[in-house]
Amino acid sequence: MEKSTVFKTILILLLFLTKMTHANTAPIITATGNQIYCPQSHMKIVTGVTIIDPDDTTTDAIYIQISSGYINGQDQLTLIGSHPTIITSWDITSAKLKLYSSTGSQIPYIDFIAAIKDVEFHNSAVSPTSGNRDFSISIGQANYLPSTEHYYQFIPSLGITWTDAKTAAENSTYYEFQGYLATITNLDEASFVGKQASGTGWIGGTDEETEGVWKWATGPESGTVFWNGAVNGSTPNFAFWNIQEPNNLGDENYAHVTSPGVGVLGSWNDLSNAGGASGDYQPKGYIVEYGGMPDDPVLQISASTSITISSISASVGELQCSQKTLTISIDFPDATLNWFTVPTGGSPIATTNTFTTPILTQNTTFYYDYGCPVRKLFVVEVIPLPNINSTNNPISICGNNDVALEAISSAGNVNWYTSLTSTNIEATGTNLIIQNITKSITYYAEAVDRGCSNNIRIPVNVTLYALPDISDEELTICEGESVSLNAGIEHMKYLWSTGEITQTILTNELNDYSVTVTSPAPENCSKTKTFTIIKNTKPSIMEVLVNESNVTILANGIGNFEYSINGINYQDSTTFNIETAGLYTAHVREKNNCGGDTKKFVVIFMPPFFTPNNDGFNDFWNGKGMENFKTAEIKIFDRYGKFIIQLNASNRYWNGTLNEKPLPADDYWYVARIDDSIPEKRGHFSLKR
Structure with a gap:
């Protein structure tokens, strides 16, 4: 084994023995x-x-x-x-x-x-x-932050780089906790670290691996992405960037908690590894977080408690109908409320967060507390139950008609129903207009004030009476006659347009009459009947128009006339077709026997032309039918009015000559006279050669 290796091993053993000798158990x-x-x-x-x-x-x-x-x-x-x-x-x-x-x-x-x-x-x-x-x-x-159970410490170090701060943080310990550059994952942690822990230095975020993708590079969150993109990017996890950050200018790849006075207090900024040389963007140190590492011990060197400040409003209230209870439910999970009838002193009438009042008949104030001396009040405004004070019941109407119902309430408004149990409100208001009633009905009025009612419905009865069964009449009479007019229904009250009050009256010279018929009580329904009087007059024949075989009778007068030319067979048409010449009498009469008239007329057929050429056809001109009248005569003139010849019973034909000399072909005129009682007849005809 090399000497250097042996030396390192001995040094490690000595350090371990020293640590064991001086080990201090955490409190x-x-x-x-x-x-x-x-x-x-x-x-x-x-x-x-x-x-x-x-x-x-x-x-x-x-x-x-x-x-x-x-x-x-x-x-x-x-x-x-x-x-x-x-x-x-x-x-x-x-x-x-x-x-x-x-x-x-x-x-x-x-x-x-x-x-x-x-x-x-x-x-x-x-x-x-x-x-x-x-x-x-x-x-x-x-x-110590209770919500994370981690510890945080700001280490001042002016101008330290992010990489040096990361190394220094990872080499630091707190009791037996391993340190690392802080990784902030929620708003509570950001507020605590950035605002209360003198946080004006480096934290463990970086995008040095991929530009715009920010990760935590230290501690238990190492490798976790918390921001994608630049300004207004997305936040897959919590981020608390300052306004318009991170702007990724140049090599700004490292996260730093801003200095007080720069943007939003406690928010983050991206800086280069060295940050600024001076001023607000010069690193002032770094923030070390302890806790959450895999080898960290379980220590209880910190404890926490909490105080809750109530969020209940100082004064609240509700409306409630009289004669009812009110359940007051207050969302206050921190404590159970005590309810009182007085602002101070006294014993609670209930201890609950859902309090049901006694039956209320007037405005009432309740008080509640949650252990604090000052009680809060809850005012219940009690709405008196309204009543229907008056109606226009009963109502009677005559015939199919509109009707106005009325109900006056002591307060609020009026709801109208069609039955005592109906839940359907037909209308709301003091007055209800019902159109075209066809039968007797009953509506019910209920007083309602802000949703409160005594649930008593007052009937308004509408009785429908029939009108007298009469109808207008049209009567035709002859001029100068009179007729009895009858109202048409018995046992009623009558009032005629003439002022008479009997069921029947006689007509006089008036053309129109009316009578108002009223049924007896309780109906008292009235209806007016109108009589239209048509007065027909005796007809008079003004003229009988004879055009060859067509005869038209013209008569004047008022009425419904019919016509005849023999006094036996009558027709509505004024025109007749007569095939035989002769003396006739025109008849006209009024169909309702209001009289008639007669007038004589003559039918003579005047040929329109003749051809005096001795061929045996139309060689002579004469008035056919003249032979029936001994006094008849026809005078013939040329077109200039020169008299040519006179025909009569003894000289009935003209051969087209004058003084035995043939006259030229031309139009000639005639004047036919039967007698003094029949008008002359004039016309013309043609002589053809």
Whole structure:
């Protein structure tokens, strides 16, 4: 074996023997006292504490720190009572109270135990921020965080590089714990390390292996990725970068907790291995974390307690309907609440976090506490049960019609239902309009105020009565006649447009009549019947138009007329076709026997042309039918009005000559006269050669 190897082996054995000779067993400290804090009170942080050390009875200092939930400027730890061997110092930044001797000498554990029991917590705020205040009690200067059960220590070293800090941290120990550059994995740890542990130095994060991929390079989290990408990258695990970090400028591959005043307090920045040469970005030291390594022992050199500050509101309340109970449930897992009917004194009426009140009939205030002197109040506003004060019940209507229901409540509003048990609200409001009712119905009104009701429904009855069964009439009479008008239904009340009140009346000269018929009580339903009177007059024949065989009778008057040319057979049409010339009588009469009229007329057929060429056809012109009238005569003129010839019973035909000389082909005119009682007939015809 080489001499150097032998020397190293002997040196290691000597160091081991020296360590065994000077081995010091770590003390064990325990504490109890998880409590609920009453605002503005002074509360001791422990209810009990023990320190056991097999080989020592003294130590130089005890450190008590608000490790979680600390609010700078409000929270404070203070030692009270008489402890002549102990003085204190309070570090407001790290929230740490140090108990030690003014001379630097060792102090017996028994004195420290008495002093720890007299350390009080106080929050100066009237309404302190809710949450927990965790306290760590440590034998040793490193800061203890109960949530991780690790220790943290800031080691000042101006200008130290990240790689040197990593080596120095890994070469340091605390009692029997192996140190490493801090790895921060949650917000509680970040707040504790970055804000309270003077954390203005290196921590164990780096992206030197892959740019932009940040890993923890030390401790039990070594190799764990906690950030991917640059600014606004992703966080597969916890990260607490400062604003716009990490920006990966140049060779900024190492994580550093920023100095106070730079960005977000306690957040991280990426720096080069050496950091800045001066100023805020010059490394001020490094943060060592102890605990969690595979070979670390199980030690109890720190203990922790906790104080909970209540998050219950100072004053709350609810609405409740009268004649009911109210169950008040308050989510307060830290303690069981005591309920009172008075603000101070008295005995609790219940001890529960779910309190059911007695039956309530008026506004009531309850008070509760969770062990603190000041009680909080809970106001229950009791809503009186509303009533239906009045309705317009009963209602009667006549015939299919709209109806308005009304109900007045003492408070709130009105819900309307179609039955006593229906759960379907038909309408809400003081008035309910129902359209086109076809039968008698009942609706029910219930008073409701903010969801409260006495569950009493008041009926509003609607009775539907039928209208009198009458309908309008149209009557036709002859002019000058009268007729009896009947209202059409018996045992009613009647009021005619003429002012008469009988069931029937006689017409006079009016054209229209109406009667209002009202049924007897309780119906009292009215309906009006209208009579339209059509007065027909006696017809009069104004003229009978004869056009060859077509005859039209023109008559005037008012009515429904019918016509005849023989006085036996009548028709609605005014036009007749007559095939035989002769003397006829036109008849017209009114169908309702309102009279009639007659007028004589003559039918003579006047040929439209004749051809006097002695061929045996149409050689002569004459008025066919003239032979039936002895006094009949026809005068013929040429187109210039020159008289040619006169035809009569003795001279019935014209051969187209004048003075036995043939007249030229042309149009000729005639005037036919039967007698003085029949109008003349005029026309023209053609002479063709």
